[in-house]
Amino acid sequence: MLTPSATSRACGTCTLCCRLPDIDELQKPANMLCRHGVEGRGCSIYETRPQGCRDFxxxxxxxxxxxxxxxxxxxxxxxxxxxxxxxxxxxxxxxxxxxxxxxxxxxxxxxxxxxxxxxxxxxxxxxxxxxxxxxx
Incomplete structure (x- = not known):
């Protein structure tokens, strides 16, 4: 039903995945910007982000x-x-x-x-x- 497929969409300035979910591996509570997130730009540790973030x-x-x-x-x-x-x-x-x-x-x-x-x-x-x- 709702499964990933090929797309040309991009994150752009969206950083909701850096803010909305809780991320146990980073001790990040829900609805707070991750300490590695940069508003309007994304993850500052993208290449070394934890597995939970990679699996999202x-x-x-x-x-x-x-x-x-x-x-x-x-x-x-x-x-x-x-x-x-x-x-x-x-x-x-x-x-x-x-x-x-x-x-x-x-x-x-x-x-x-x-x-x-x-x-x-x-x-x-x-x-x-x-x-x-x-x-x-």
Missing amino acids: WCLWLMGTRLGEHWNPIHSHMMVYAQGPQVTVLVEPEHAEIWRTAPYVEEITRWASELQAEGGYIIVFAGDAVTKVAPPA
Whole structure:
């Protein structure tokens, strides 16, 4: 469903992956810029970054079915898959954006598709954690 493919997309000035997730290997809490992250530029230790960072795949960047409106710079969200879980991390300053069109409709549709495959979607928005249920 949401799998990486070839793409010409680039991070550009996006550094959400340096800020939104917690990174145990770097003792970095969620929603704080990593000590190695440079706003608007990216990782200052990219070539020697830890394995957890190397294993991370931004689904928008990887050319999945995510349209241009999912560009993290504009959506204020980053999406990634880990096993059966698809995670949506939302910038705390825009915690409700995932509940607006077109995002909420797409996330709900993904929840239905993933459930059929044994998967699910979790949204982290500020301090709120939501498991998205498919429509009844």
